Structures are given as C-alpha cells and as structure tokens.
Amino acid sequence: MKITVLSGNSSAQNLKSILDEKCRSDQVVVLEQAGNKLNIDAYDVTQADLLILDCPDIQQLDWSAVEMFNLRHPQSTTVLICRGDLEQVLVQAMRVGVRDILSGSEVQDRLPEVIERARIRLAASAGNRSLGKILIFIPCKGGSGTSFIASNLAYVLGEVHHKRVLLVDLDLQFGDASFYITDIDNGRSLGDVVRKTDLDGQMLESACIQVGKNTWLLRAPHNPEQSVGITPDQVDNILTIASRHFDFICVDLERTLDPLSLRAMDRSDLIFPIMQTVLPYVRGAQRLQRTFRALHYPVSKIRLIANRQGKSDDLALPKIEEALQTKFYMQLPNDFPNASASINSGKPLYDISPEGPLTNALIQWADQLLGVSKSKLNSTTSSVWQRISTIFK
Ligand SMILES: Nc1ncnc2c1ncn2[C@@H]1O[C@H](COP(=O)(O)OP(=O)(O)OP(=O)(O)O)[C@@H](O)[C@H]1O
Numbered sequence: 001m002k003i004t005v006l007s008g009n010s011s012a013q014n015l016k017s018i019l020d021e022k023c024r025s026d027q028v029v030v031l032e033q034a035g036n037k038l039n040i041d042a043y044d045v046t047q048a049d050l051l052i053l054d055c056p057d058i059q060q061l062d063w064s065a066v067e068m069f070n071l072r073h074p075q076s077t078t079v080l081i082c083r084g085d086l087e088q089v090l091v092q093a094m095r096v097g098v099r100d101i102l103s104g105s106e107v108q109d110r111l112p113e114v115i116e117r118a119r120i121r122l123a124a125s126a127g128n129r130s131l132g133k134i135l136i137f138i139p140c141k142g143g144s145g146t147s148f149i150a151s152n153l154a155y156v157l158g159e160v161h162h163k164r165v166l167l168v169d170l171d172l173q174f175g176d177a178s179f180y181i182t183d184i185d186n187g188r189s190l191g192d193v194v195r196k197t198d199l200d201g202q203m204l205e206s207a208c209i210q211v212g213k214n215t216w217l218l219r220a221p222h223n224p225e226q227s228v229g230i231t232p233d234q235v236d237n238i239l240t241i242a243s244r245h246f247d248f249i250c251v252d253l254e255r256t257l258d259p260l261s262l263r264a265m266d267r268s269d270l271i272f273p274i275m276q277t278v279l280p281y282v283r284g285a286q287r288l289q290r291t292f293r294a295l296h297y298p299v300s301k302i303r304l305i306a307n308r309q310g311k312s313d314d315l316a317l318p319k320i321e322e323a324l325q326t327k328f329y330m331q332l333p334n335d336f337p338n339a340s341a342s343i344n345s346g347k348p349l350y351d352i353s354p355e356g357p358l359t360n361a362l363i364q365w366a367d368q369l370l371g372v373s374k375s376k377l378n379s380t381t382s383s384v385w386q387r388i389s390t391i392f393k
C-alpha cells in the first residue's frame with residue numbers, strides 16, 4: 001500500500017516512526033510543509049492509497065481540494081489528524097469523504113487500526129481486478145534449466161497467451177535469465193528500483209527491458225555490490241506493486257535459499273522446483289521438499305517439473321515419483337538443438353522454434369496455468385481467446 005503523509009506539524013517525525021514500525025512492507029512518503037495551511041494540490045499525492053493529512057490549523061484546510069482528491073480516487077482512504085474540537089469538523093469531513101479523524105493525542109493508539117481499515121478497503125477494491133499471480137522457479141540443483149525455462153515460459157505467457165508478464169531475475173549473484181530471451185541492455189536493473197520509496201507500477205515498468213509486446217524483464221543488479229543490503233521487505237514491496245500491474249510475475253531464483261528468496265516464496269501463488277531425472281537432482285528435490293514442509297507451504301502450492309526428458313541416463317519417472325511421494329506437474333522434453341540455437345542467438349525459444357517440442361510443452365504449461373484446454377485454444381480467434389482466458393482465469 002502506498003501511504004502519503006502531508007504534515008504541517010512538528011509531529012511529522014513521530015508519525016514517521018509509527019509508520020516505519022507498522023508499515024514495513026508499505027511505501028511511506030512523509031511530506032513536511034511549512035506554515036499553517038496544507039496545500040494538497042502542491043504535491044503529487046495522486047498515487048496514495050492512504051492519504052494522511054496532519055493539519056496544524058483545521059480552519060485553514062482546503063476542504064474542496066480534499067473532496068476533489070476523494071472523488072478522483074474512490075479506492076483511497078483519507079485520514080485527518082487535527083488539533084482542537086473534533087466535533088466541529090466531523091460533518092464537514094464526512095461530506096468531503098474523509099474516512100477517519102484523529103486528534104493529535106490519539107495518533108499513537110489509533111493510527112494502526114486506521115491503517116488496517118485502509119488496507120482492507122484497498123484489498124476489497126482490488127477484488128475488482130484480480131492481482132497478478134506470482135510464480136517461483138527454483139532449481140533442485142544447479143544447471144537444471146530453471147532460468148531458461150522460467151524466462152521462456154514467461155515469454156510464452158506474454159506473447160502467445162497475451163498476458164502482461166514480468167520476469168524478475170532474483171538470482172542476485174549470477175543472474176542470467178536476461179540472456180536467455182534478450183540481448184538488449186538498457187542499463188537498468190532491480191538495483192535501481194528496489195530502494196525507491198515512491199515506487200509504482202509505471203516506474204517499475206520503466207526500469208524493465210521490454211522483451212516483447214506483453215513481456216518485461218527486471219534484470220538482476222549488474223554487479224554483486226549493488227545487491228548488498230537489499231532486504232526481504234524491499235523484495236516484498238516490488239512483488240506487491242508488480243502484482244497490481246502485471247498478470248503474471250515469474251521469479252527466477254538461485255539454488256541457495258536466503259531471506260530474499262524465502263520472502264519471494266512466501267508471497268508466491270505457485271512454486272515450480274525444476275529437476276532433471278537423475279539421482280543428484282532427486283536428492284536436491286528431497287532437500288527442497290523438507291524446506292517447504294518446514295515452512296508449512298501447502299502441498300498444492302508446489303508443482304514439480306521434470307526437465308530435459310528423453311536423455312539416455314534418465315531414471316524411470318514412477319520410481320522418482322515414489323521416492324518423492326509426489327507426481328510431476330509437467331514433463332519437458334530435452335530439446336538441445338532449439339535450446340542451444342535460442343541461447344546462442346539471445347532470442348526466446350518461441351521465436352526460434354514456434355512449433356518445437358519444448359515450445360509446445362511450454363505452451364501446454366501456460367494453457368494449464370490459465371485453465372484452458374488445447375482444443376479451445378486452437379479453435380478460437382485471438383479476441384475470443386482473450387475473453388475466454390479472462391473467464392477461466
Ligand atoms: N529442456 C531443455 N532442453 C535442452 N536444453 C535445456 C533444456 N532446459 C534447459 N536447457 C539448457 O540447460 C542449460 C542450463 O540452464 P539454466 O542456466 O537455465 O539452468 P539453471 O538451473 O538456472 O542453472 P543455475 O543453477 O546456474 O542457475 C542451458 O544451457 C539451457 O539451454
């Protein structure tokens with residue numbers, strides 16, 4: 001949630017420390033204003049989900065500006081903090097759409113509950129537009145093909161299924177998802193946006209590389225130093241904003257779990273551990289399963305993927321399923337010629353081989369995510385398909 005405070009009082013610091021404590025995963029902007037009159041128009045508060053007006057002199061508040069803000073932003077919550085007799089301003093505040101009024105002395109105790117109400121209102125209004133799904137891709141062991149699969153599935157969801165998709169490369173040490181689907185480097189990365197307190201969907205999008213009509217890529221920081229100090233709350237914030245702006249957020253993780261990847265997994269809708277069907281990967285999958293159990297993730301959130309199927313040294317799938325006590329959600333064929341042509345050209349697999357075996361498997365996977373059967377997909381025009389996929393979402 002984006003919280004903007006306009007404060008004309010010396011209490012701005014007090015407010016800020018309450019918000020810093022209670023709203024760790026929100027974006028909080030505190031704008032201090034000199035003088036007795038709060039000038040709402042002078043600031044860009046248009047993105048605020050919760051607008052807190054901390055008035056030094058309620059007589060000087062521009063009520064029509066408050067009303068205008070509330071009319072233009074019906075999903076936002078406006079809260080007034082004022083000194084003096086609250087009774088006198090209650091009716092006027094109600095008329096212009098203010099949701100809560102607090103006296104200065106009530107701030108400490110009541111602000112947290114007011115914030116919570118704003119959060120519930122925002123979630124209810126967001127119900128009109130479903131939030132984007134967060135999909136995590138994690139290797140059971142290094143080299144399982146996770147980054148290649150995550151980036152190419154993201155591209156298929158965007159360019160074949162016409163969803164708005166963001167691929168986030170959260171492999172902060174050796175991020176390479178970018179190289180699999182584009183050779184463009186606009187110099188921007190996660191490092192540029194992760195610390196921004198006023199981040200919104202548009203700013204996030206402009207920090208990305210647009211890889212296709214509907215597919216964006218947020219690269220990992222260009223060097224490991226830029227990654228130092230990134231916090232789980234900052235990652236959480238990026239995912240929150242991304243889920244309001246995109247239909248799918250595909251997150252490529254490195255194999256080693258750390259607080260950032262744990263937070264991303266906590267926030268996710270589905271987790272896809274990717275493995276090849278040989279013994280070292282089975283052990284890796286078992287290790288991950290133990291971690292998921294310890295984190296109390298529901299079994300339905302985990303979807304195991306068998307990659308590079310068809311190689312001569314593959315173990316039998318039923319044996320692995322028995323050892324792991326779980327069925328594979330998808331089996332992806334080994335498609336060495338097309339995979340290496342894609343990697344060597346820096347182009348997405350779909351552009352290299354739109355009908356290749358691995359591309360087909362990725363399209364089926366995307367169909368399953370959208371709940372659409374293949375026959376429906378083949379027999380619809382693209383505009384009808386768009387409508388169907390919305391219904392089935
Ligand atoms: N189905 C496939 N068929 C053929 N080659 C594949 C397939 N999937 C992935 N590969 C290849 O496997 C190699 C390793 O892939 P990738 O870098 O995505 O693995 P990773 O699991 O992300 O590794 P890391 O642990 O280094 O992050 C790449 O060269 C990729 O092209």
Ligand SMILES: [Mg+2]
Nearest residue numbers: 146147171253
């Ligand atoms: Mg990788």
